[in-house]
Amino acid sequence: MAFLGLRKWPTPALQVWKPLWPFVTAGFITMYGVSKIQDLAVRSPEYAKDPKNPYGALIAKEQEAAHH
Template sequence: MAFLGLRKWPTPILKPLWPFMAAGTLTMYLVSKAQDNAVRSPENRNDPRNPYAAQIARESLH
């Protein structure tokens, strides 16, 4: 018998959604790596519009 729509056992949430969470994590990681490689590419390394240009220049001096 359901009381106000509540069941005797809770509906599982994590068990059926774990593939989507794993795929989302993997996608975020790969996009982050692609962005980092694009920012550090030779054609964008010295571009004045690059917000990481100063940081890349400091790292290359060491």
């Protein structure tokens, strides 16, 4: 007997993920793009010396090492 059309055996994972692959791929691409944009924004000259920037000390050390 099927309950609401569901069968007794489990659905194979491939049947579940096959229609979802474009959304998963787009999610990873979006997360990568946002992280790159965030990194560029944090390292911009305007915010690199801002005392509120949590990465300010790290950026200052990198810039100092690059100049020597």
